[in-house]
Amino acid sequence: MRILRVRVPDFGPLAGLDLEASPGLTVVWGPNEAGKTTLLDFLVGQLFRWEKRTGTRLETVLPGLDRFGDPSDAGGRIEVRLGGDVLEYPGSPSLLHLLDLDHAALAGLFCVRSGELELPGPDRGEFWAELKKLLAGLPRGVDTLREAVHEEAKLTPGGEPSDRGSPGPRTRHRELLERIGRLEELEARLDEAAAAEARIARLDERREGLDRARRARIASLAGEREALRTRLSGLPDLPREALREWRELESERDGELVRREERAGKARAEAEAEAERRAEEKKAASGEGSSLRGKLAAAGEADLGRRAARLDAELETTVSEPSTTSTRIYQALVGLLLVLLAVALFLPSRLLTPIALPFLVGFVALAIVVFVWRRRRKKGEADRERRADRVRALLDDAARAGLEVDAVDEIPERLRSLEVEAARRESEAAAAAERASEARERAAEARREAEAAAGRRRAIEDRLGKLGEELGAASLEEAEARDDARREVAGRLEVVERSLAELAGPDPESWEAEPPGDGEDLPEWDPAARAHVERETDRARAAYRELRDAFVQAGLQTPEDVLTELRAARREVGDLELDWRAGTLAGEVFATMNEVLERRLADALGRSDPLSPGSLLERITGRYRALSRDQQGELVLEDREGRTLPVGAVSRGTRDQVHLVLRAGLARSALEAAGSDEPGFLLLDDAFLTADWARRERLVAAAADLAEAGWQVLYLTCDDHLRDLFVEAGAALHEL
Numbered sequence: 001m002r003i004l005r006v007r008v009p010d011f012g013p014l015a016g017l018d019l020e021a022s023p024g025l026t027v028v029w030g031p032n033e034a035g036k037t038t039l040l041d042f043l044v045g046q047l048f049r050w051e052k053r054t055g056t057r058l059e060t061v062l063p064g065l066d067r068f069g070d071p072s073d074a075g076g077r078i079e080v081r082l083g084g085d086v087l088e089y090p091g092s093p094s095l096l097h098l099l100d101l102d103h104a105a106l107a108g109l110f111c112v113r114s115g116e117l118e119l120p121g122p123d124r125g126e127f128w129a130e131l132k133k134l135l136a137g138l139p140r141g142v143d144t145l146r147e148a149v150h151e152e153a154k155l156t157p158g159g160e161p162s163d164r165g166s167p168g169p170r171t172r173h174r175e176l177l178e179r180i181g182r183l184e185e186l187e188a189r190l191d192e193a194a195a196a197e198a199r200i201a202r203l204d205e206r207r208e209g210l211d212r213a214r215r216a217r218i219a220s221l222a223g224e225r226e227a228l229r230t231r232l233s234g235l236p237d238l239p240r241e242a243l244r245e246w247r248e249l250e251s252e253r254d255g256e257l258v259r260r261e262e263r264a265g266k267a268r269a270e271a272e273a274e275a276e277r278r279a280e281e282k283k284a285a286s287g288e289g290s291s292l293r294g295k296l297a298a299a300g301e302a303d304l305g306r307r308a309a310r311l312d313a314e315l316e317t318t319v320s321e322p323s324t325t326s327t328r329i330y331q332a333l334v335g336l337l338l339v340l341l342a343v344a345l346f347l348p349s350r351l352l353t354p355i356a357l358p359f360l361v362g363f364v365a366l367a368i369v370v371f372v373w374r375r376r377r378k379k380g381e382a383d384r385e386r387r388a389d390r391v392r393a394l395l396d397d398a399a400r401a402g403l404e405v406d407a408v409d410e411i412p413e414r415l416r417s418l419e420v421e422a423a424r425r426e427s428e429a430a431a432a433a434e435r436a437s438e439a440r441e442r443a444a445e446a447r448r449e450a451e452a453a454a455g456r457r458r459a460i461e462d463r464l465g466k467l468g469e470e471l472g473a474a475s476l477e478e479a480e481a482r483d484d485a486r487r488e489v490a491g492r493l494e495v496v497e498r499s500l501a502e503l504a505g506p507d508p509e510s511w512e513a514e515p516p517g518d519g520e521d522l523p524e525w526d527p528a529a530r531a532h533v534e535r536e537t538d539r540a541r542a543a544y545r546e547l548r549d550a551f552v553q554a555g556l557q558t559p560e561d562v563l564t565e566l567r568a569a570r571r572e573v574g575d576l577e578l579d580w581r582a583g584t585l586a587g588e589v590f591a592t593m594n595e596v597l598e599r600r601l602a603d604a605l606g607r608s609d610p611l612s613p614g615s616l617l618e619r620i621t622g623r624y625r626a627l628s629r630d631q632q633g634e635l636v637l638e639d640r641e642g643r644t645l646p647v648g649a650v651s652r653g654t655r656d657q658v659h660l661v662l663r664a665g666l667a668r669s670a671l672e673a674a675g676s677d678e679p680g681f682l683l684l685d686d687a688f689l690t691a692d693w694a695r696r697e698r699l700v701a702a703a704a705d706l707a708e709a710g711w712q713v714l715y716l717t718c719d720d721h722l723r724d725l726f727v728e729a730g731a732a733l734h735e736l
Helices: 036-047 104-110 127-136 142-152 169-187 191-233 240-254 256-301 304-317 324-346 349-400 410-471 476-504 527-553 559-605 613-621 652-673 693-708 720-728
Strands: 002-011 014-020 025-029 050-052 055-057 077-082 085-089 111-113 624-629 635-639 644-646 681-685 712-717 732-735
Touching (some): 002 036, 002 712, 014 036, 025 693, 036 077, 036 111, 036 681, 036 712, 104 652, 104 681, 169 559, 240 410, 256 304, 304 349, 304 410, 349 410, 559 613, 559 624, 559 652, 624 652, 652 681, 652 693, 693 712, 720 732
Parallel strands (some): 025 712, 025 732, 111 681, 681 712
Antiparallel strands (some): 002 077, 050 055, 077 085, 635 644
């Protein structure tokens, strides 16, 4: 037996619900008033209605089931798989008949609400009768109902008519039968008086009906007056000043304070972001400045500036490299010297002597010039090589110091630019630090503003709490509603009292009237009709007195008394016999129901399989391993050491869990007794709410075990923790 799908277009708080239930675990989560209990009522009202031959009507299996009207009129649809068939509701027969459950009340076994779980204590009457009431989901216990019916019908516990009292019902019944026999003999002589008495009786009935209608109207108005006065006494006269202060405080809290907090929060966030940004800027600038100072320090250690200046100064004293023109002159002089030498060698001796001296002087002078020139050139080349070595060494030191230069003359300028850049970065770091400090100050100011707003909010909340305590209301809407309700009730009370004064007189003592019985059909109260009936009755009685005198002269009761007593006697006999028959029938029904529950309980408590109540309880509590009844018939728990403990001695949460596993065991036993060869479903409306967190986990695990064994568990909750536990256990989640 599985619920496949539930659609509810509009029923109470439910609108547009479309739920596909998992064949195992399904958790339906929603806040309070979202419609979880309404969904449970809708399911019960559709699936477990009580069908009769005269039609179909909803029987209240659970209290408050029809508070939003008949679920069959909601227009929703439920699909249920039973065996190999898919049933649709409304339209399909009730599961009470398809499953052949013994009684409609047993439908309550499949539906567990958190408010119905608590097992009875000593102040709730006989324990076992109350327990069977809770387990069956009946509004009253089976034993209690049977005893009440027997008491009301004046039957003995065995179902026979009782004769207790003076006179007893059986004696009274016998006397009434004898009296009816005597009255019927007199009735045979009332042919002539019957018509007159019937007319008088009709008129009396009409008059009494009008009098009852008047009393009913008075009683209705008096009851409404008392209800209004009671309601008015429970609605205190709230001070208008307190209500106005409440409204002003809520307006300030939800308006100006919200804006202040938003502004302060925004300003704080912006200031903190700016402070963080400025701190990053300071860090970056300080890092770059430190890097530049490191390069300057490295340049200072390498003495790059002084060495570059010295190389620049030495450049002025270093013999420059001969130019191309001077080199060519030098080459020409050497060539001339060689030519002159060749000429001297090849000239005849007679010619050599006259020119020898000039030639020799010239040759020597030229040789000296060439020698000097050559020496200067070599010295210049040596100086340039030494300077080039020093330049290379200086450029290498500059590269190691982090100066990116291509020539020596760039070093001083590069050092000056590094000094300027380092100073600029240090200045930027100082400025960023100052701006970060200013931003932090603004953030602190915004934080103080937010704290001030929060302090004001707390003060308002404290004052609102005191106002709520003074006015006895949880909210302004509630206080204003109570004030409006008081004014409305006071106005209605004034109208009712005016109507009572018109009907019963101005004295409030005359406003007390006995209300009519339930279901009595009364006419509309009409003063003119009442006066007309009174006149007609007087005329009929005057004509009837002649007949009555004849009965008196014959030594008989008056015809009026005979007929009245005969009707009363017959009515009393009929009431006694009807009570006996109804009580006997009801006693048999309740006895059968009690026998069914006893049999189901014995079957459930006698099981020892993994899904038995004892096994489930051990899985949930980890302490108690079995449930049983002692010699006095009381329910007891057995712990792991074999000790027994009355169920009334354990905690509320454990009693709830005992009730829950008994419900599951009874539901299983009921299905098996009905001949169903497949597991059923359990509808749980926050049935784990009173358990601690550890037992919640075990309860969810036990529900998962039931699902694994083939049962469908639909759990409705507003608790986030239970929702998460079911989801972790593999349940399908549906949020309302």
